[in-house]
Amino acid sequence: MQYQGTLSKMETEFGNPIQYYLVFETSFLNVNQLLNKKIEINFEGYQCLNCKKNKKIYRQGFCYDCFYSSPAVGDWIMRPELSTAHLGIADRDLDYETRVQVQPHIVYLALSSEVKVGVTRKTQVPTRWIDQGACQAVSILEVPNRYLAGITEVELKKHYTDKTNWRKMLQNDVLDLDLLIEKTKIFDFLPEEVKPYFNADLDEHVVLHYPVLQRPAKVTGLNLDKSPHYGGKLVGIQGQYLIFEDGTVFNIRSFKGYIVSIAIV
Incomplete structure (x- = not known):
């Protein structure tokens, strides 16, 4: 069975354990059901989460142009003390910033x-x-x-x-x-x-309780730019990380905007 789509952060559902879902454009996958199974991840390309164009991802799922123009990734996201919408002062888009900051x-x-x-x-x-x-x-x-x-x-x-x-x-x-x-x-x-x-x-x-069957003794991060093809047995999920039996971990959030195919083998 194979799934393909653009990565965004996994959707979650509070429970014991936490339930995880990969949501693509036309399908979704309950990742918990893949535990103890071998899966293959293949990098297929890029799609900016903002403009939807096939452009190399710069940061946080956005291409370079969108990262420096979209209000969704202003400096106040990472540094909330820089927020100014409560004063009626815009950073990039006051309407957007008011909705997010003034709540x-x-x-x-x-x-x-x-x-x-x-x-x-x-x-x-x-x-x-x-x-x-x-x-x-x-x-x-x-x-x-x-x-x-x-x-x-x-x-x-x-x-x-x-x-x-x-x-x-x-x-x-x-x-x-x-x-x-x-x-x-x-x-x-x-x-x-x-x-x-x-x-x-x-x-x-x-x-919080996570679906982890096995902890890695040594942790190695999977980088799709350097290793576009990877296969391994999934033994845990925590945060936005997939944990594999060989100690490889894949931070889904770090690769938002990457188009991947995922095969269950």
């Missing part, structure tokens, strides 16, 4: 290797935590726009990392720590203008 955002702590601080739209809970492969996460506070979440993250980055060590995450090399206890240390670290939003009773604490 409730959650600042959180997650545990995927070390304790990580992060920001996400409220509508993306728990999807954001699943996508980064967190084994547990806890909400710290809810604010009405992305800017306030961003300045909170900037201050908390003085005490916590904002990056996931993906190798440790995939090997399940994770700190043994209670995030609800860690949260009790947070208040004094917060910027003054967001302290009124801190709610000690906001105890949303999520534990």
Whole structure:
């Protein structure tokens, strides 16, 4: 059986374990059903997720031109403290930026290797935590726009990392720590203008379980530009990674906009 389409990040469904889906233009695939099966991945070409043209992907599934013009990949995406839509100031497209930035955002702590601080739209809970492969996460506070979440993250980055060590995450090399206890240390670290939003009773604490049958002893990332053809037995899925029996891992999110064929053999 073979599937073909343009990669975007896997869709997920919260459960025990998390359910994963690859969604293509005319078909979809429940990736959990491929566990313990050999699959082949072949790189077939590019399709920019924005303009849909056959152009080499530059970053985040976008071609070079779209990456520097689309409001969906402005600097405020990765650096929410740069958000200005709440002031009526545009970066690239004020209507788009207002829709995305001026809505409730959650600042959180997650545990995927070390304790990580992060920001996400409220509508993306728990999807954001699943996508980064967190084994547990806890909400710290809810604010009405992305800017306030961003300045909170900037201050908390003085005490916590904002990056996931993906190798440790995939090997399940994770700190043994209670995030609800860690949260009790947070208040004094917060910027003054967001302290009124801190709610000690906001105890949303999520534990996440992934469909992983075998952990890699040594991790090797699959790069489709260097290795356009790969085959192996799928033994796990975590975050946006496929984990194979030989220690190869494939980060789906890093190859958004790549056209692939996937064969179950």
